[in-house]
Amino acid sequence: MGILAAVNRVYWHEFFFMLFAGISVVFAVCVLLTQNIVRMAFYLVLSLGSTAGLFFLAGAEFVGAMQLMIYVGGTLVLLIFGVMLTAQQRYVKMNTHPTDWVLATIVGGSLLVLLIGAAAGVDSWKDASASKKALAELDVDDARTATPLGLALTGVRVDKLDSDDPALANGQSGYLLPFIIVSVHLLVVLIGAAYMARTKRSATAPVGRAERARLNIMQMEHETDDVVYSASKQSSSSLLDSDQSQAEESTDEAQE
Amino acid sequence: MFGLEITPVIAAITVSHYLIVGAILFVIGAVCMATKRNALGILMGIELVLNGANINFIAFGSPYLRDDNLGLDGQLISLFVIVLAAAEAAVALAIALNFYNNHNTIDIDRADELKG
Amino acid sequence: MIGSLVSTGASTVTEFISQNIFGLDDPNWFMYLLCGVIAAVLVLHVIAVGALFFIWAERKIAGRIQDRLGPTRVGGKFGWLQTLADGVKLIAKEDFIPRDADAPLFKIAPYIAFAASFAAFLALPFADGAVAHHVNTAVFFVLAVLGLEVFGVILAGYASGSKWSLFGAMREAAQVVSYEVPLGMCVVIPVFVAGTMNLTTIGEMQAGWFNNWLVFHDPFTFIAAIVYFTCATASVNRAPFDLAEAESELVAGFHTEYSGLRWSFFFMAEYGSMFLVSALASILFFGGWHPPIPIDIWILEAFADPDLVAAGPLKDAVPSLVTFLVMLIGIATLVAKSVIGVVVMMWVRWTFPRLRIDQVMATCLKYCVPIAAVCFVGSMTWETLDLPSMNTINRYEIHEDWSEDLAVSTVGEDGVDPEWPEDENDDESSEVMDGEEAPIEEDSVAVQNGLSLQEGE
Numbered sequence: 001m002g003i004l005a006a007v008n009r010v011y012w013h014e015f016f017f018m019l020f021a022g023i024s025v026v027f028a029v030c031v032l033l034t035q036n037i038v039r040m041a042f043y044l045v046l047s048l049g050s051t052a053g054l055f056f057l058a059g060a061e062f063v064g065a066m067q068l069m070i071y072v073g074g075t076l077v078l079l080i081f082g083v084m085l086t087a088q089q090r091y092v093k094m095n096t097h098p099t100d101w102v103l104a105t106i107v108g109g110s111l112l113v114l115l116i117g118a119a120a121g122v123d124s125w126k127d128a129s130a131s132k133k134a135l136a137e138l139d140v141d142d143a144r145t146a147t148p149l150g151l152a153l154t155g156v157r158v159d160k161l162d163s164d165d166p167a168l169a170n171g172q173s174g175y176l177l178p179f180i181i182v183s184v185h186l187l188v189v190l191i192g193a194a195y196m197a198r199t200k201r202s203a204t205a206p207v208g209r210a211e212r213a214r215l216n217i218m219q220m221e222h223e224t225d226d227v228v229y230s231a232s233k234q235s236s237s238s239l240l241d242s243d244q245s246q247a248e249e250s251t252d253e254a255q256e
Numbered sequence: 257m258f259g260l261e262i263t264p265v266i267a268a269i270t271v272s273h274y275l276i277v278g279a280i281l282f283v284i285g286a287v288c289m290a291t292k293r294n295a296l297g298i299l300m301g302i303e304l305v306l307n308g309a310n311i312n313f314i315a316f317g318s319p320y321l322r323d324d325n326l327g328l329d330g331q332l333i334s335l336f337v338i339v340l341a342a343a344e345a346a347v348a349l350a351i352a353l354n355f356y357n358n359h360n361t362i363d364i365d366r367a368d369e370l371k372g
Numbered sequence: 373m374i375g376s377l378v379s380t381g382a383s384t385v386t387e388f389i390s391q392n393i394f395g396l397d398d399p400n401w402f403m404y405l406l407c408g409v410i411a412a413v414l415v416l417h418v419i420a421v422g423a424l425f426f427i428w429a430e431r432k433i434a435g436r437i438q439d440r441l442g443p444t445r446v447g448g449k450f451g452w453l454q455t456l457a458d459g460v461k462l463i464a465k466e467d468f469i470p471r472d473a474d475a476p477l478f479k480i481a482p483y484i485a486f487a488a489s490f491a492a493f494l495a496l497p498f499a500d501g502a503v504a505h506h507v508n509t510a511v512f513f514v515l516a517v518l519g520l521e522v523f524g525v526i527l528a529g530y531a532s533g534s535k536w537s538l539f540g541a542m543r544e545a546a547q548v549v550s551y552e553v554p555l556g557m558c559v560v561i562p563v564f565v566a567g568t569m570n571l572t573t574i575g576e577m578q579a580g581w582f583n584n585w586l587v588f589h590d591p592f593t594f595i596a597a598i599v600y601f602t603c604a605t606a607s608v609n610r611a612p613f614d615l616a617e618a619e620s621e622l623v624a625g626f627h628t629e630y631s632g633l634r635w636s637f638f639f640m641a642e643y644g645s646m647f648l649v650s651a652l653a654s655i656l657f658f659g660g661w662h663p664p665i666p667i668d669i670w671i672l673e674a675f676a677d678p679d680l681v682a683a684g685p686l687k688d689a690v691p692s693l694v695t696f697l698v699m700l701i702g703i704a705t706l707v708a709k710s711v712i713g714v715v716v717m718m719w720v721r722w723t724f725p726r727l728r729i730d731q732v733m734a735t736c737l738k739y740c741v742p743i744a745a746v747c748f749v750g751s752m753t754w755e756t757l758d759l760p761s762m763n764t765i766n767r768y769e770i771h772e773d774w775s776e777d778l779a780v781s782t783v784g785e786d787g788v789d790p791e792w793p794e795d796e797n798d799d800e801s802s803e804v805m806d807g808e809e810a811p812i813e814e815d816s817v818a819v820q821n822g823l824s825l826q827e828g829e
Contacts, residue, residue, distance in 0.1 A: 060317070
């Protein structure tokens with residue numbers, strides 16, 4: 001017990017930062033290296049999920065939960081599409097040309113050097129005393145950011161009232177206009193995505209190859225047997241419906 | 257034991273640590289966008305890039321890391337990024353689905369009709 | 373050990389264990405880890421023992437509904453040990469992976485489903501103080517994590533390399549993603565009535581007789597509770613919405629290729645989420661850990677020290693053993709309410725026929741979403757106009773509680789960190805907030821005006 005008491009302050013913040021950062025980076029690399037689309041989506045989920053852990057760690061509880069719900073949930077839709085489009089085995093793997101790899105590595109590597117240099121270049125960002133001080137006073141129950149965030153979205157900044165700048169101090173630094181713009185944007189996206197992803201049913205509209213094949217099959221069945229035709233029509237139309245509703249859902253979720 | 261050994265290796269976590277993670281995710285996302293031939297893979301690269309940027313906002317806004325922080329602005333901007341990323345994913349998926357319907361593949365290199 | 377119950381005020385199970393069982397006010401890291409592990413094991417047992425009980429109950433209920441007896445032989449009169457026998461059988465089965473399967477994903481999928489279900493329990497309070505982790509946005513967190521369970525199902529469906537599994541997984545994905553919309557809308561209604569996303573606070577607000585439950589707040593919350601339960605049934609993939617494993621069409625849906633222990637993990641996850649959504653319904657609508665008749669309040673009042681009652685909340689005025697007893701009553705009440713919810717789900721499952729996939733989608737998009745939206749607007753109107761309600765509790769106290777914190781956070785000049793309010797300044801803020809129930813915007817502006825005046829001078 002003596003030893004245990006000696007290390008009374010364990011470095012949980014450091015430990016969990018390393019854990020989440022490690023998972024997030026390792027699985028991001030996995031996304032890059034794997035060629036299988038479904039596994040890519042799965043690794044992306046893990047990477048985004050542990051980034052949500054980083055958000056929780058930095059005190060942004062609401063954004064962390066939001067990340068889990070929208071980002072990771074949005075990736076879910078990606079995953080569905082991945083599975084749907086790659087139901088035929090030939091699209092599961094697509095290999096990248098070696099030249100692309102070389103070029104991308106050179107560009108990416110130099111970008112990485114630049115960004116890390118910038119990240120580690122400012123002294124006040126590396127000031128450990130500030131974070132030690134903040135951590136010593138850490139009290140998780142005080143992390144009530146959801147209400148101030150919500151108020152900021154309706155235009156009232158309860159945290160900026162003591163600002164030096166009079167224009168900001170007046171409670172004028174809210175995000176009401178951006179919030180409205182984003183809402184309208186989401187509405188536009190909802191309609192646009194539903195419009196683009198809709199199945200074209202009319203005979204005059206240009207029909208895709210997959211669609212044409214499906215129509216051919218239906219026609220052939222129609223010639224052989226009316227009953228079979230109606231059954232297959234029903235099933236294929238329900239398939240199409242489910243496709244469409246998935247596209248709509250992805251935007252629904254975004255709206256949430 | 258555990259705490260004592262680790263202390264010298266990593267000092268307290270600072271904003272820089274978060275920024276470095278963000279930078280790595282950003283670069284991986286960018287490389288992912290450049291190398292993938294699958295349309296959905298490119299979309300995943302974009303998500304990683306946005307995510308890396310988000311980490312920066314959260315780190316600068318975190319009261320646990322710096323006294324002189326961005327405050328709620330960091331979290332608010334990252335909220336907007338998340339929402340816009342979801343919207344962008346919806347549109348991009350609709351495009352991918354259309355592309356698949358017209359070309360019967362999701363290989364981006366096959367989208368070369370405008371080459372002339 | 374129980375005799376050394378010294379301090380109350382622990383907000384999580386971990387703190388409770390470390391303070392009351394081990395008697396540590398500031399536990400070192402090993403003790404903290406140990407307490408955390410104990411809390412995790414407790415939560416794990418809610419799922420494991422819960423599944424053990426629910427599987428037996430499901431067989432019994434199904435039997436009775438179909439005019440059979442259900443299991444009768446294993447473990448005495450009522451077949452109590454039937455689930456254990458099932459478990460032994462499952463462990464003894466061959467662990468089978470199909471040739472076309474994507475082996476790593478196939479192996480990991482059941483654990484993902486289980487982990488998501490388990491993680492959601494972390495933020496679920498079983499009573500005041502009996503919560504594994506105190507999340508301030510608990511409602512949001514639980515919903516977000518619960519939605520991740522479907523990942524396991526999709527991965528299972530894809531990785532099995534079987535058409536049945538793939539169909540089942542796609543159906544489940546479409547269903548869960550679309551039912552999250554009305555589910556979220558219904559959950560938001562009690563959240564704005566209560567004014568917080570903290571599940572512990574929402575539960576505490578419904579103390580007293582059963583008319584204080586949020587389901588009786590107004591007619592719209594009553595309808596919302598029903599819609600919530602329907603959508604919750606659909607989102608945990610139970611009959612009549614169990615399209616993902618429709619036996620008559622898809623063999624066994626997404627878990628066609630699974631056998632043995634992995635298969636049982638899917639079932640633990642399913643029963644875990646059933647319990648979770650029922651518990652969430654109890655906390656949000658049906659009074660949480662408060663019994664319909666306020667036994668817990670009566671006990672607290674009987675043991676309260678009259679000198680301390682005026683000083684603070686009732687819970688601080690009683691011996692800690694009594695608080696512990698009340699907490700146990702609370703846990704028992706919440707578990708009982710949740711079990712009732714699960715039993716209703718079983719009753720529904722063995723009574724109604726399964727819907728078709730298009731009917732499932734129509735139920736969601738044509739009925740649940742509009743009804744939830746109307747309830748949302750209606751309940752908001754009710755709250756805004758302050759129309760008569762069966763609830764007799766004054767929720768403005770709670771509203772004021774957090775607005776008080778915000779008011780403190782605006783007083784930045786005397787060394788108070790503007791963003792992270794401290795308790796010493798409560799006196800000041802109560803002056804500012806004295807007896808006001810006005811929206812915080814005005815208060816904050818008032819504080820700010822005072823501030824700018826001072827600065828001007």
